[in-house]
Amino acid sequence: MKECPACGRTYSDFNRFCTTDGTKLADAAKSAAVPEDGNERRTIPPPPEPLPMRLTIIDQGDEGRRSRVIQGLVLDLGMQGLRIQTGTVETGRLNIIRDHTIAFKNKLEMEIDLPSATVSLTGFAAWYKPIGDGLSWTVGVYIRSMPAADREIYERYLKELAGNKGSDKLPASSSA
Structure with missing residues (x-):
């Protein structure tokens, strides 16, 4: 591709x-959209331990077509997106991007288990690449929308992570 x-x-x-x-x-x-390991400029450090998450792929052309629930881990979090690790980027003819010949992105419905609560969001995969032997994948997810209450919990967690780095500032919120 x-x-x-x-x-x-x-x-x-x-x-x-x-x-x-x-x-x-x-x-x-x-x-170029895929950050090379170690070269990206993070404003928020990664969580101390990867966070459990679940996602469902929803067909961009037919929202009735949904994948099974896919398990994974959140490796990095930010105001606009996340970096996750999963063993599945394609299931039941649904690819995490959609397909390799057109620019449409499938919707991803996700749940992330933060230390204090589980938050839900909708997003799409901006990029993905295999890890090592190709049995796992790293995926960059852009956050499209998040319920207001979940956004508040999510931003509070980002502030906690940023505070652990020694910074109490986060970029301005762009609540969806």
Whole structure:
């Protein structure tokens, strides 16, 4: 799978340039949107232990088509997104992105077990790449929406993490 670094559209491996803007395509697993380990600039440190989470993939074209519940771990959290680890990026013909030839993103419904409560959110996978032997995947998830009460709990937890780093400031909230 290849992806346009400029617009994010995905293409088959046979394409070399984006049909929208002519940008040279990059391997999706090595896209510029995928942070290289250790090179990203975090404002919030990762949780002391990975957090349990569950997600369901919802077909972007038919919201009645849903995957089974997929287990995983949250490795990093931020105001706009998360980095998760899971053993499944495709199940029952539903891929975490949607498919490798079009730019539509499947919706992800997620539950994250924070230390104080479980929060729910809706988002989509911005990127994914295999870990080591390819039995697990790292996935970057963009948070599209979150109930207000859950957003408050989530932001409180982010402040706790940032406080452990020595900072009491978080970026301005963009509640969805």
